[in-house]
Amino acid sequence: MPIKVCLDQILAKRNVTSKALAEHVGITTANMSLLKQGKVKGIRFATLESICEFLECQPGDILIYDQDERES
Amino acid sequence: MTISTLSTGLYRASWALVCFIPASFVFDWYLAISQQDLNEVQLSYEVVYGNLELWQWSAGVGLTALPMLALVAAFKYLSHLMNEFSQGHYFSLPAINYLHRFSTWLLVSTALGIVIVPLLSVALTLNNPVGERWIMVSLESDDLYAALIALVFFVVTRILQEGRRLDMENAEFI
Numbered sequence: 001m002p003i004k005v006c007l008d009q010i011l012a013k014r015n016v017t018s019k020a021l022a023e024h025v026g027i028t029t030a031n032m033s034l035l036k037q038g039k040v041k042g043i044r045f046a047t048l049e050s051i052c053e054f055l056e057c058q059p060g061d062i063l064i065y066d067q068d069e070r071e072s
Numbered sequence: 073m074t075i076s077t078l079s080t081g082l083y084r085a086s087w088a089l090v091c092f093i094p095a096s097f098v099f100d101w102y103l104a105i106s107q108q109d110l111n112e113v114q115l116s117y118e119v120v121y122g123n124l125e126l127w128q129w130s131a132g133v134g135l136t137a138l139p140m141l142a143l144v145a146a147f148k149y150l151s152h153l154m155n156e157f158s159q160g161h162y163f164s165l166p167a168i169n170y171l172h173r174f175s176t177w178l179l180v181s182t183a184l185g186i187v188i189v190p191l192l193s194v195a196l197t198l199n200n201p202v203g204e205r206w207i208m209v210s211l212e213s214d215d216l217y218a219a220l221i222a223l224v225f226f227v228v229t230r231i232l233q234e235g236r237r238l239d240m241e242n243a244e245f246i
Contacts, residue, residue: 031246041244 002066005038010055010062025050079157086151090144097140101133115192117206123199131195135188142181149174163236171232175225182218186211 011018022032025047034040035047048059055062104112108121113136153170161167193208200206 027246035246040246041241043246047246 001038003038004064004066005035006062006064007036007051010057014055016055021051021054024054075162076158076160079154083151083154083158086147086154089147090151093140093144093147097137101136104132105129110196115196117193117197117208118200118204119196120200120204124196125199128195128199132192135192135195138188139181139184142177142184146174146177146181149177163232163239165236168229168232168236171225172229175222175229178225179219179222182215182222185218186215 007018007021011021018032018036019029022029025032027035027047031040035043043063048062051057051062052059100113104110104115110117110119110132113132115132115136149170153167153174156162156164156167156170189210190207193206197204197206
């Protein structure tokens with residue numbers, strides 16, 4: 001899928017653990033792990049909003065569109 | 073009233089019917105045989121009871137048992153379905169399978185109820201004097217209602233399958 005989830009980089013930059021983010025968003029660490037790996041079908045606006053609020057970032061910082069992936 | 077409460081009540085009612093229907097069947101046939109009166113089992117043929125042989129009574133019991141057993145099977149699966157619902161498993165695979173089996177057995181029971189009528193009439197009146205033997209074909213509005221209800225449950229099964237697909241898809245969204 002050409003949509004990539006860049007949570008790992010943001011979490012590292014903010015020095016925040018996945019567990020802390022999962023607790024704030026209200027999802028399990030297992031689901032957070034799936035989200036980080038991009039192994040989910042979609043993300044709800046409410047989840048995205050909660051992540052952006054906690055990490056003080058924009059949706060575009062978390063999700064990127066990879067043109068090369070589409071072409072390959 | 074919550075779905076769980078209603079489902080639990082229907083679960084118990086279904087099990088009560090699973091026990092009551094065969095018991096009622098046995099009791100009615102016991103009365104029919106002991107009193108030599110087929111009206112006890114809702115069969116209104118003019119039968120010469122003195123001519124009835126054991127195999128004819130057996131055929132009567134056996135044939136009428138078929139739709140009854142199919143109905144019992146339907147209620148058994150209905151009770152399993154209600155048990156699933158009472159636990160909140162509305163779109164689980166077992167729930168869908170139970171609903172499918174319930175509607176299938178309900179339809180089978182209705183179809184058997186229609187099919188056995190001519191067979192029963194021939195079996196029970198075969199030893200009547202010539203000119204008094206019956207072959208009866210019957211299709212009552214109750215049979216059509218039951219068939220319609222069974223078909224509606226088939227549609228509900230399809231809706232549940234679609235609901236399960238959406239439920240699984242929803243689970244893949246974070």
